[in-house]
Amino acid sequence: xxxxxxxxxxxxxxxxxxxxxxxxxxxxxxxxxxxxxxxxxxxxxxxxxxxxxxxxxxxxxxxxxxxxxxxxxxxxxxxxxxxxxxxxxxxxxxxxxxxxxxxxxxxxxxxxxxxxxxxxxxxxxxxxxxxxxxxxxxxxxxxxxxxxxxxxxxxxxxxxxxxxxxxxxxxxxxxxxxxxxxxxxxxxxxxxxxxxxxxxxxxxxxxxxxxxxxxxxxxxxxxxxxxxxxxxxxxxxxxxxxxxxxxxxxxxxxxxxxxxxxxxxxxxxxxxxxxxxxxxxxxxxxxxxxxxxxxxxxxxxxxxxxxxxxxxxxxx
Ligand SMILES: O=C(O)CCC(=O)C(=O)O
Numbered sequence: 001x002x003x004x005x006x007x008x009x010x011x012x013x014x015x016x017x018x019x020x021x022x023x024x025x026x027x028x029x030x031x032x033x034x035x036x037x038x039x040x041x042x043x044x045x046x047x048x049x050x051x052x053x054x055x056x057x058x059x060x061x062x063x064x065x066x067x068x069x070x071x072x073x074x075x076x077x078x079x080x081x082x083x084x085x086x087x088x089x090x091x092x093x094x095x096x097x098x099x100x101x102x103x104x105x106x107x108x109x110x111x112x113x114x115x116x117x118x119x120x121x122x123x124x125x126x127x128x129x130x131x132x133x134x135x136x137x138x139x140x141x142x143x144x145x146x147x148x149x150x151x152x153x154x155x156x157x158x159x160x161x162x163x164x165x166x167x168x169x170x171x172x173x174x175x176x177x178x179x180x181x182x183x184x185x186x187x188x189x190x191x192x193x194x195x196x197x198x199x200x201x202x203x204x205x206x207x208x209x210x211x212x213x214x215x216x217x218x219x220x221x222x223x224x225x226x227x228x229x230x231x232x233x234x235x236x237x238x239x240x241x242x243x244x245x246x247x248x249x250x251x252x253x254x255x256x257x258x259x260x261x262x263x264x265x266x267x268x269x270x271x272x273x274x275x276x277x278x279x280x281x282x283x284x285x286x287x288x289x290x291x292x293x294x295x296x297x298x299x300x301x302x303x304x305x306x307x308x309x310x311x312x313x314x315x316x
Contacts, residue, residue, distance in 0.1 A: 009234045011044045014309050018042035024312035027161075031301045035186060044308035045301065046229065047184070047221040055189025055219070055273070058157045064089040073154050081151070088155060092215030092271035096151075100265040104142065105198050109289060111136035112167045112198075126278070127170040127288075134314070139165055142196065143293050152192050152269065158297035160192065163311060166292040167198075171206015172278035175243040176250055180219050180272050183294055184305040188219050190297035191272040197262035198289035205288035206281035208260040208268065211250055214275035220246060221305050234307060242306070250275050 007013050018025060018041075025041040032041065037049060047053065055061070059068065068074060068085045077085065084094035112129060115121040115136055121129050133140040143162045152160045163183060183191045201207050222228070225245045227235030259279060260268055270276060281288075296302045302311040 021312050025310050027313045045303045046308040050186045056187035057189035059089050060189050091212045092274040094269050096267040099267045107138040111138040126172040129167040132167045133165040156297045160295040161298050163294045163296050168290045171281040171288045174278040176246050176275050176277045178273045186301040189272050190300040192295050193270050194293045195268040196291045197266045199264050201261050202286050204282035205286035206279050209257045209279050210276035211255045211257045215271035215273040
């Protein structure tokens, strides 16, 4: 292991880094007070700091089939979205067909192309450009789409704020996981994601897969894959250990996965704890242009469970 990677295991390094980014940690201030977290904003934070491991989001505590229609704003959604909102508590996702126009999508595709080929932004091992919104107005505009924000705020019953954009050029091949291990909230259940098809998705390109209903499985956090940290050092488990445990749990649950084969401009919205990933890429010559936006609810604690780092937020 390289020295740089070894150092990342020490909380002191994160502490210094966080201190240098103190402004981007202010978003947690109110929620620390509300939930009685008595530590500085730049300290490590994890599920060890919190008393419970269940979601407190209203559509997890209640069944959307009975409560969604009683909330103000419900009747403003299309019939199709209303029907899907009623099923949110049981399914954990919903589809928006033909949501973004051809022009909006083409603008984003052009911006991603420029980021990669002109600005030389790095493409990760799993084929994505991260935080493209910081460099391209078209990506930022899609991320700030008002209609999406209204729908997501309805689902969480809280204002939402985008945390990051991911622009995929090819299939990710990512193993099954829940976003709540990467973008964790306290109380749990207050992250939500939108996956936007930036072209018609081919079955051999490594489409997104997800397990309907899997959001109701227990949240898997550090203790659940024995990733025990000490006061000074992070736990010594690998991310693949988390993926192994997740796969085991989903296998034992008997739940079946679906693949998402959308048309250009379609959107999938998923729950903080919905298990999902990328199918293996059958034909590597195929592109799989898509964009993911992860949103947090505004007034909750936001952090990364594995590395115990509070999230750095650019947007308010
Ligand atoms: O698009 C994919 O293949 C995976 C996306 C994903 O897992 C995520 O953004 O959380």
